[in-house]
Amino acid sequence: MDTPVTLARPVDADDTASSPAVPQRLGREAWAVVAASVAAMLAVGFWGLDRGSMWQDEEATFDASRRTVPQILAMVHHVDAVHAVYYLLMHFWMLPGGGEVWMRVPSVLAAGAAAGLVAALGARLLSPRAGLFAGLVFAVIPFVSFYAQEGRSYALVCAVVLLATWCLVRAVEDPGARWWWAGYTAASTFAALLHEFAVLALLAHAVTLLLSRVPGRVLRRWLVCTVVCGVLLAPLALVSRSQSTQVSWLERPGWGTVWALLKLLAGPVTGVLVLLAALVAAGLTTSWRAGGRLTLAAVAAPLAVLPPAVLLLVSLQQPMYHERYVLFAVAGVPLLAAAGLERIVSVFLARARLRRPEALPRALAALPWVLGAAVVAAVLVPQLPQQRAERDVLSRSDNLAGAARVVRKGARPGDAVVFMPSKYRAARLGYPEAFKGLEDIAMQRTPVQAANLRGTDRSKRAIREAMLKADRIWVVGRGGLKVRAGEGGALDEQAVLQQYFRPVSSVRVHGLEVRLYVRTS
Template identity: 30%
Template sequence: MPRASAPRGATADPGRLGFAAVLVGVFAAVVSASGSWIPSLWGDEAASVLSALRPGESLLTMLTHVDAVHGAYYLGLHAWVHLFGSSPFVVRLPSAFAVAVCAAAVTWLCGRFGSLGFAVLAGTLTAILPRLTYAGEEARGYAFAAALAALLWIVVVELIRRPDSSRGWWVVYAVVLCIGIYVFLYLALLTLAVGVALALADGGRRRLKRWMIASAGAVIAASPVILLAVSQRQQIAFLAHRDRVTPIMVLVKMWFSARPFAVLAWTLIALAIVVWVRRRLRLRRQGEPSGLDLETVALAWLVVPTGILLAASPFVAGYTPRYGTIAAPAAAILIALGVWRLGDLHFGSGVPRSALAALAVVAVVVSAMPVWAAQRTPWAKNKSDWNDIAATIQRDAQQGDAIVFDDSVRPSRRPRLALDTDPAAFAGIADVTLETSYADSTTWHSSVYSVAETARLGRFAGVSRVWVVEYARNGDADSTAIPDLEALGYRQAERITLHTSVVLLFTR
């Protein structure tokens, strides 16, 4: 096939490209890991951490009941925390490494179509893209899904660039796809995007048969997690009532987080698409083969899986912008293409082309910085203030005090998770309402008694001080625990208002 079109220059030398990809990966890891220890963990991360902390047999049992789609990530994190601990920085660090792999893979992929400079630009923009800097500081599997998606496209491009691809490459494709499905179920939708790229590539139809066989093999190998996910589909049914697909969700929150960054990003993406369409139309008029270009790869990667998920959202359990993480590298590539094409535009002899491209890069970096900083504030994760709860109890509680948590809110906001994720801060405090710990259940939630039930069990005997941690709705603490404690003869002695929680001290 003809050489794929390159953005201003020949394709990069593989040796130099590999070295550059490593450097970009290191940069991406530093960007994602920096400040990742600052925000409190939140509900979804608690699911990861508490699952990883369970004994191996208990974790496997849990996955047959809930969260099978996250099983591969939980198993990997299980090994990680048993080696290095479970502090916020430690549990988030693997995600930073995954973004590093993603940025390095994008650098390599773009270097197979364009110059070394363009490849480094694309990888760097991947490293600072808001959706990926968020995924890189979160203890969830989305960063790994993005990395596997980028690696899958590297394999696909190598398959297309080699007219007589060996079966070994197709085996690699099937293995990467299968692993990707285990890590993030919806990554299976990338098979359709790959089919689009193969159909548009010269001689692509000859590869479609092998693509179908390899894709089917990967899906069959991943069928255990697919079947478990179907059986557990009610677990995320609540999203259908909580998250509505809106233009802001798609155009801003999906990949760009803030409107200034989104406006700039979509402007550059639109420029890349316009230049691409004009070039393909010109080649068609001239009767020349267009080959497979990077824009085709990036657009198929961006549009196909995301479009299917958005189209299906009214009929299946709700959509969350984090599902778009697998397509985030494609958005970064298109932004890089827009920057590079900006250098090809003519604005008169007085305006250097390179200066325009450099100005666009500066604008992208500057608009990304406030988003990156906001992601690393103490309450950035769903307004979670578990660090504050733990610090308050550790500072003010006394040996022999009891503690009661508000369990009336949805599971991801329960302040009890502050104890579960940081038990050392609550050492010496009696968790009097606990019935069954999460570690002994088939989910990652603990079951608890009410205050009245706890009193009937005699657990308040000899307890003169009780701490109550409430999730504050509009600043109000309104669970049934308070009147039940007052009925037992306790009176409020202290109130400490935190970001989204209220800590109350009751004494007899």
């Protein structure tokens, strides 16, 4: 067992810049750094957690988590197998009850754990000061806080990937400690079960080990862990592959996609992007090998670059890229920036010593901390408008609660409702009280009965007959009630409305439109 050691002085940047980093045990100072990073991330995550509405993906989590375990297993056989483990976890989280805000809490907690792990990695691989800087910068990047407030699996995947990274660092330091390799295998497998693209982190870890020129026995143990992970993941991969049409909406990436990703990893404000890019560049000049041990640059750079790069390249042939699938890659940016800041400070202090060899002024001793605080502020303050915007309902693609409120306000007993297309039934599933007493005249089987997310519709003829029996029909769909190619049932519903009904009111909410039709003939 390691004996905790508290560093009595900050690590001089000359030591970190020019010589291999010596792993730092997590003493009191380092644990304080981890705690501060966790607290900062939790504060950011819980700030404005109630946006006032779910959007469609969150509604899928909300609905799936309230089903029984057999119902969830039946559903993922047909749809969303990639999220099966997450839905099962959320089922138990939601057992005591709770609404959409409670559903988002696991993501906030996971983001807090991720920030703590970023800080722990920085503290162990470089210094507590570097760990604090990395953890705080991670916490204030808008891309991170966006998914920290999302009722989906991505923040949890990020945390578990970073846990696997921590286990790998410890396993390389002590190859004989089998529990670290077991922890690495368990964390890597769990991350991949939460979302399959977490396996890209294993590729990043492989490059880390190769760059570090670790002994062959370490590579062999990593390979064994990877094989075990692959075997355990294989059944899920086979099922999810048969459901690949779920991501058919994704497009092939271009250079604009790459630029957008860079802004997400560092922040949408150009000045912040330039600042962090400069620090990352400086971080890349630090040591990459440490006598078989892992260095911060060797861990962080592959993690930041390889998962998104590989997914982008694959998506040129088969589109499957979305930045949320590689959220964990963002952790490499603050870690490299921390190494870069230490590097810059080291060069400055080394030159100051040459000029005044007798002693450094006391003010210079505090310089690394002052610069670190300044950089964190420079990352946070310009992006506060973006942070505030993410806590508004407009930050997501649609406002299901807003559409539900429109219906609830104007609905009368005996009214009917039609969702064009049926995926917008999410408004009713997420906020059923607003649609109480309204007949969903297109639905044949509920989502639970159909073992899917939106239920199944009746035949076109049956829907037409049901519509012609109604006097008032509420229609919920995308803006302008536009119907796209391939949404044949919605096209038929639209034709019936145009021929036999007239619109008497129409309200647009973010991403949706609610229109009331009255029978004319």
